[in-house]
Amino acid sequence: MTNIDTLTQAPETSRVPTTRSYLMCRPEHFTVSYKINPWMEPANPTDTAKALAQWQVLYDTFVSLGHDVQLIDPIEGLPDMVYSANGGFVIDNIAYGASFTFPERMPEGPAYMDWFREHGFDVRVPENINEGEGDFLLVGDTILAGTGFRSESKSHTEVAELYGREVVTLNLINPSFYHLDTAIAVLDPLTGDANANIAYLPSAFDTKSLLILQDRYPDAIIVSEEDASILGLNSISDGYNVVIAKRAVGFERQLRERGYNPIGVDLSELLLGGGGVKCCTLELRKS
Ligand SMILES: CN(C)C(=N)NCCC[C@H](N)C(=O)O
Numbered sequence: 001m002t003n004i005d006t007l008t009q010a011p012e013t014s015r016v017p018t019t020r021s022y023l024m025c026r027p028e029h030f031t032v033s034y035k036i037n038p039w040m041e042p043a044n045p046t047d048t049a050k051a052l053a054q055w056q057v058l059y060d061t062f063v064s065l066g067h068d069v070q071l072i073d074p075i076e077g078l079p080d081m082v083y084s085a086n087g088g089f090v091i092d093n094i095a096y097g098a099s100f101t102f103p104e105r106m107p108e109g110p111a112y113m114d115w116f117r118e119h120g121f122d123v124r125v126p127e128n129i130n131e132g133e134g135d136f137l138l139v140g141d142t143i144l145a146g147t148g149f150r151s152e153s154k155s156h157t158e159v160a161e162l163y164g165r166e167v168v169t170l171n172l173i174n175p176s177f178y179h180l181d182t183a184i185a186v187l188d189p190l191t192g193d194a195n196a197n198i199a200y201l202p203s204a205f206d207t208k209s210l211l212i213l214q215d216r217y218p219d220a221i222i223v224s225e226e227d228a229s230i231l232g233l234n235s236i237s238d239g240y241n242v243v244i245a246k247r248a249v250g251f252e253r254q255l256r257e258r259g260y261n262p263i264g265v266d267l268s269e270l271l272l273g274g275g276g277v278k279c280c281t282l283e284l285r286k287s
Pocket residue numbers: 036037040080083085086105133134179181182234273274275276278279
């Protein structure tokens with residue numbers, strides 16, 4: 001993997017990084033005390049100090065790349081709050097709040113909405129169950145929206161009306177890839193970018209959804225089961241630098257071949273809760 005200190009600009013490619021704003025939550029109360037996805041095993045021990053240290057590397061990586069990183073205070077008793085991607089979906093300074101599927105995470109919805117309000121976002125309280133950017137991904141001007149395990153398809157209609165953008169529903173079929181951001185990585189996420197591209201795991205989708213992806217993104221990177229199974233797709237791109245799971249070596253190579261700069265981080269402890277790089281990062285799009 002590339003050293004982030006020495007290569008944060010694209011030297012020979014047309015890929016251009018752009019500065020982003022992210023919201024993260026320190027995993028001070030991280031543990032696995034309940035099971036709401038196949039990755040979680042409450043009987044297995046977790047190490048909060050290790051989770052904090054690994055999370056700090058992710059935070060430092062974003063800062064080193066020049067991104068603005070905001071923090072929300074963690075709340076005791078909400079161990080999954082570290083997965084800030086699920087706290088809402090933000091475009092044009094409008095924050096569509098989350099409404100969680102499982103009771104264990106329900107208090108996170110209002111907590112994140114309070115944070116958005118206090119930081120000047122126009123908050124919209126959701127009418128339907130949705131888990132924020134876990135299931136809504138902005139690709140160019142289109143919103144890809146996942147359903148099947150968490151977010152209800154009715155929330156897709158709500159989001160289409162709210163943002164006035166095209167929303168494409170995709171059906172997830174593998175419980176290990178229960179959020180859209182475990183099965184798709186957005187590589188060029190700027191709005192208006194005609195060349196917006198993605199990487200994805202085909203087996204995570206039903207036939208109809210797969211045909212949609214193949215039709216819309218013929219140049220997409222197809223990621224292996226091996227890389228996806230360590231949440232390799234759960235990554236964050238600024239258009240050039242792509243922060244990914246360190247062990248996703250096949251995906252790393254594929255990214256490099258396409259002119260991206262993959263940066264590996266180890267979030268093995270947070271993987272015990274079923275989340276990776278992208279789950280710990282919510283993009284705050286102010287325009
Ligand atoms: C990419 N993923 C999965 C996320 N965006 N979020 C992780 C949520 C993990 C949490 N224990 C849960 O099951 O909700």
